[in-house]
Amino acid sequence: MALAPKFAGQKLAGGGIHPKAVHTLELYLDYVCPFSKKMFTTVFGTLKPTITSSPYSDRLVTIFRQQIQPWHPSSTLTHEAGAAVLRLYPEKFLLFSAALFDQQTDFFDINVVNETRNATYRRLAKIAGSVGVDEGEVYKLLEISDKPGPDGSLNSGNGVTNDVKVMVKANRLVGVHVTPTVLFNGIVENSISSSWTKEQWEEWLAKNVV
Template sequence: MALPPKFAGQKLASASIQPKAVHTLELYLDYVCPFSAKMFKTVYTSPLRSLLTEKYGSNLVVIFRQQIQPWHPSSTLTHEAGAAVLKLAPEKFLSFSERLFEEQKSFFDVNVVNETRNATYKRLSKLAGEVGVDEGEVYKLLEISDKPGEDGSLNSGNGVTNDVKVMVKMNRLVGVHVTPTVVFDGVVENSISSGWTEGQWEEWFGRNVV
């Protein structure tokens, strides 16, 4: 969990160094949630992104937390694709996320119900390829075999199953449910809305990131 800068004294540090902590802003977003797409676009694809890295970068860490919404089965598949990109090319994760949010409607329930799981994975792998990640390697991590595992298992998952388990466990520990959810310095910040403009974000940062 994040440590608010005002509590930096709780941090163990060398006796010769003043304990320091930075603010942490965590955005819990789901790839098939329209409101998550709106927040991602405002924060990550507008001039606000430069403000966060250049003006506040030394005093603020922004984290995109992948939040699976299981009532949309494709949510798990899309986040598995995000996990595959993180494993293969972490520097491409935000570019892939931007591309996936642009195409999110093609992964809504109506548009995936009649295709196989691996077919959905192939489409997700293609999106990863569009931002410079090896499409074949992404699919290799995502593909589900139709043959039993060496131990006879019929439920062995894929190459990112264990990573997704960790993500889900982390999110459950803080009790996040709806998307988007914003957590600032370890506390849910209910005042922030997906409909916020760049100006509203800038005003909030000016008051809270000091």
């Protein structure tokens, strides 16, 4: 599936324009899913030098698709923070994601249930600040007003609500449910596991990409 230009920061690719890129690997991950954390850490961490260098750098595009899992209410809030970083500093999105995954348990149900929504946003903005993103600008996009809008609206959302709507619509088109889910060239690749090591990924890449 095509990636909207506004979400270009979700793409990990090694050589700019990639005129020969013929394969797309899409990872549907949720910030508060432990299995998503495992896959992100391997693919965008230990595997990154492999997929951003020859021969993969000009043949493979890897995309982190943000997948909100609504049974964890904080999932929406964390992905809104990701959307805010994409809006402001797309080149910092993967760094922010790594920092957020490192602290994901801080946003599990029992660790957010007694704080206000804006308080959770403040903590997320602070994580963005830790990777060089303007914390105040992130919070400005996330904050929910406690006053009615100019038109009297009581349900007006925040500065990234429309971006999140686009993400959700795109994900619904491919019917992704569980996280992580991997699509390779538009087809669900069920053979890939979140527990795969760097070596298992490299073996799979060698068979399917080169």
